[in-house]
Amino acid sequence: MTYLPNIIFAVILIAGIGYFTRNIKKIIQNIKLGREVDTSDNKAQRWKNMARIALGQSKMVKRPISGFLHVIVYIGFIIINIEVIEIIIDGLLGTHRIGLDVLPAQVYGFLIGSFEILAILVFVTVVVFWIRRNVIKIKRFMSAEMSGWPKNDGNFILYFEMVLMALFLIMNATDTTFQSLETGNIISQYLSPWFGDNAETLHLIERSAWWLHIVGILIFLNYLYFSKHLHILLAFPNTYFGRTNLKGQFNNLEAVTKEVKLMMDPNADPFAAPAEDEGDPEKFGASDVMDLNRIQLLNAYTCTECGRCTSECPANQTGKKLSPRKIMMDTRDRLTEVAKNIETNKGEFKDDGKQLLGDYITHEEIWACTTCNACVEACPVSIDPLSIIMEMRRYLVMEESAAPMELNNMMTNIENNGAPWPYNQQDRLNWVNE
Amino acid sequence: MMSEELKVPTMADYMAEGKQPEILFWVGSAGSYDDRAKKITKAFVKLLNNANVDFAVLGPEESNTGDVAKRAGNEFLFQMQAMMNIEVLNAYEVKRIVTCDPHSFNCIKNEYPSLGGTYNVVHHTQYIKELIDSGRLSVKGDVYKGKRITFHDPCYLGRANNEFEAPRHVLQNTNATLVEMKKNKNFALCCGAGGAQMFKEPEKGDKDINVLRTEQALETTPDIIATGCPYCNTMMTDGIKAKEQEGKITVLDVAELIANTQC
Numbered sequence: 001m002t003y004l005p006n007i008i009f010a011v012i013l014i015a016g017i018g019y020f021t022r023n024i025k026k027i028i029q030n031i032k033l034g035r036e037v038d039t040s041d042n043k044a045q046r047w048k049n050m051a052r053i054a055l056g057q058s059k060m061v062k063r064p065i066s067g068f069l070h071v072i073v074y075i076g077f078i079i080i081n082i083e084v085i086e087i088i089i090d091g092l093l094g095t096h097r098i099g100l101d102v103l104p105a106q107v108y109g110f111l112i113g114s115f116e117i118l119a120i121l122v123f124v125t126v127v128v129f130w131i132r133r134n135v136i137k138i139k140r141f142m143s144a145e146m147s148g149w150p151k152n153d154g155n156f157i158l159y160f161e162m163v164l165m166a167l168f169l170i171m172n173a174t175d176t177t178f179q180s181l182e183t184g185n186i187i188s189q190y191l192s193p194w195f196g197d198n199a200e201t202l203h204l205i206e207r208s209a210w211w212l213h214i215v216g217i218l219i220f221l222n223y224l225y226f227s228k229h230l231h232i233l234l235a236f237p238n239t240y241f242g243r244t245n246l247k248g249q250f251n252n253l254e255a256v257t258k259e260v261k262l263m264m265d266p267n268a269d270p271f272a273a274p275a276e277d278e279g280d281p282e283k284f285g286a287s288d289v290m291d292l293n294r295i296q297l298l299n300a301y302t303c304t305e306c307g308r309c310t311s312e313c314p315a316n317q318t319g320k321k322l323s324p325r326k327i328m329m330d331t332r333d334r335l336t337e338v339a340k341n342i343e344t345n346k347g348e349f350k351d352d353g354k355q356l357l358g359d360y361i362t363h364e365e366i367w368a369c370t371t372c373n374a375c376v377e378a379c380p381v382s383i384d385p386l387s388i389i390m391e392m393r394r395y396l397v398m399e400e401s402a403a404p405m406e407l408n409n410m411m412t413n414i415e416n417n418g419a420p421w422p423y424n425q426q427d428r429l430n431w432v433n434e
Numbered sequence: 435m436m437s438e439e440l441k442v443p444t445m446a447d448y449m450a451e452g453k454q455p456e457i458l459f460w461v462g463s464a465g466s467y468d469d470r471a472k473k474i475t476k477a478f479v480k481l482l483n484n485a486n487v488d489f490a491v492l493g494p495e496e497s498n499t500g501d502v503a504k505r506a507g508n509e510f511l512f513q514m515q516a517m518m519n520i521e522v523l524n525a526y527e528v529k530r531i532v533t534c535d536p537h538s539f540n541c542i543k544n545e546y547p548s549l550g551g552t553y554n555v556v557h558h559t560q561y562i563k564e565l566i567d568s569g570r571l572s573v574k575g576d577v578y579k580g581k582r583i584t585f586h587d588p589c590y591l592g593r594a595n596n597e598f599e600a601p602r603h604v605l606q607n608t609n610a611t612l613v614e615m616k617k618n619k620n621f622a623l624c625c626g627a628g629g630a631q632m633f634k635e636p637e638k639g640d641k642d643i644n645v646l647r648t649e650q651a652l653e654t655t656p657d658i659i660a661t662g663c664p665y666c667n668t669m670m671t672d673g674i675k676a677k678e679q680e681g682k683i684t685v686l687d688v689a690e691l692i693a694n695t696q697c
Contacts, residue, residue, distance in 0.1 A: 431476065
């Protein structure tokens with residue numbers, strides 16, 4: 001009987017981590033629905049980007065207020081989680097604050113004291129975040145795509161964090177042995193008197209807070225998969241796989257290069273039969289998530305819907321429908337839908353009559369983009385919404401011939417006379433004598 | 435008026451003499467045909483002539499870079515244009531290219547190499563800086579002394595290629611007061627013409643992008659809005675018209691500003 005709590009703890013822990021692992025595997029599987037991309041280049045630069053942008057939060061602090069607040073929560077999150085190691089060991093072995101057995105009291109006190117300070121800082125910061133979203137109603141949290149689930153999701157995460165921080169402090173405040181140490185209770189000593197001095201009640205509250213804290217952490221861990229909050233993990237791979245070349249350099253489609261070279265080769269036989277093992281010709285651009293590449297799909301899972309991209313977007317700022325954040329949210333939603341479809345149909349995608357382009361992202365959004373890269377620059381975790389927009393334009397133009405009429409005219413002019421306007425190529429030098 | 439003075443040799447001229455110019459001036463479609471952009475082209479040629487630069491243009495052998503087709507999604511047309519141009523450039527053994535158009539600059543510099551065209555490509559603001567720094571070009575007079583100039587970063591020069599310094603460095607030579615818009619450099623707002631928007635009507639919204647950018651520029655109470663892109667120039671000029679500031683504020687390319695300081 002005495003081992004019952006240990007066993008319950010182990011079961012909860014294994015279930016929590018097991019379910020999380022299962023879902024992470026699903027994410028990896030879903031990302032693999034995308035096209036492969038070679039990311040073996042620039043390894044040193046990639047590690048540097050990860051260290052600077054994800055670990056070092058370099059892009060977060062470009063906006064000083066939200067950046068500063070985020071750094072508090074980020075540091076708090078990482079450092080306070082050291083405490084989870086002790087909680088897990090205690091839970092499995094049935095010990096109580098094992099840290100005290102292995103560390104000198106002063107060191108232990110220093111650690112817990114730091115956690116307590118961070119916990120109260122995180123708590124206050126998260127309250128400020130909540131106020132920014134719900135009271136001040138900062139514009140980028142109020143866009144059309146942020147109503148309903150995305151809005152609630154953002155708030156749930158904040159409530160989770162408030163509750164977890166509160167439980168941690170309550171757990172310490174009601175732990176009479178810890179309080180009697182008089183070290184490390186730097187914040188909790190002020191909360192302690194709230195709970196009276198009945199030893200039995202205190203013990204009951206302490207145990208409840210302890211259990212709720214660790215169960216809460218496991219629930220939060222598993223909530224990530226369903227929320228926009230995956231960035232706390234995926235920011236690292238995403239910044240690693242993010243672009244390492246100049247933002248102006250758009251990729252050249254290799255499949256097109258092959259065909260253009262063939263077209264321009266005077267020795268090519270125009271009537272030659274295609275080689276037999278060539279298979280279906282590659283689709284140009286993207287109309288659905290399977291046409292996007294794996295980095296673009298990872299981008300979609302990484303997006304935490306902060307909306308910095310959208311608030312910098314010139315089209316969005318002038319009231320157009322385009323919102324780079326929505327492009328990422330739509331991509332993820334459609335990917336989830338496709339994955340479910342594959343799951344129910346035993347590993348095969350059954351046409352559901354829908355696709356990302358048209359059913360989620362409209363043509364109007366795609367054509368409003370100025371390709372200015374402001375969204376790419378703004379993203380604190382190296383997401384590239386522009387590359388998805390470009391793939392969809394490619395699909396519309398090369399597979400559907402569905403460019404706006406004015407653009408078709410422009411392209412016809414280039415084809416006919418080498419300029420976007422109907423001027424004769426022979427007149428290119430006329431300006432000299434005008 | 436200015437035309438008689440301009441010396442604009444072509445690559446074919448150089449070839450006939452069996453010589454190579456220092457640099458090829460890629461005029462670009464806007465610079466060749468657009469009335470406003472042609473003035474920028476001429477101003478830049480004036481600077482090249484004054485600095486005694488051995489340059490040449492392709493003239494009728496130049497064709498559209500394909501940049502705008504690429505941004506519109508037509509990768510086929512882009513690659514066809516690119517390969518045709520690369521064939522011409524390689525045949526002339528071109529090593530170095532300068533252009534007044536950040537879109538051509540970005541496209542030739544970054545997107546031509548994997549198609550077989552690798553050149554040292556510079557934007558004209560970078561080249562003017564080079565000419566001033568090496569003493570080949572001097573900025574004379576106090577034409578702009580006491581004037582307030584704000585520089586609008588073209589997306590494809592700035593954010594896309596991280597060149598923020600060269601145009602500002604050049605402008606500093608005019609003795610004008612440089613004033614920055616709140617949104618500048620990496621966070622500069624687009625003029626609204628990029629991504630093939632120049633060639634179509636904007637989607638439905640509550641404002642035009644160029645008007646918003648012009649408003650941001652007006653916050654700095656400038657006498658001159660400087661740009662380094664023919665498309666930005668058109669957009670900002672239209673913005674100034676929309677805000678009814680034509681009498682007070684002029685939109686000029688960096689090349690024009692410097693050309694005006696020449697004798």
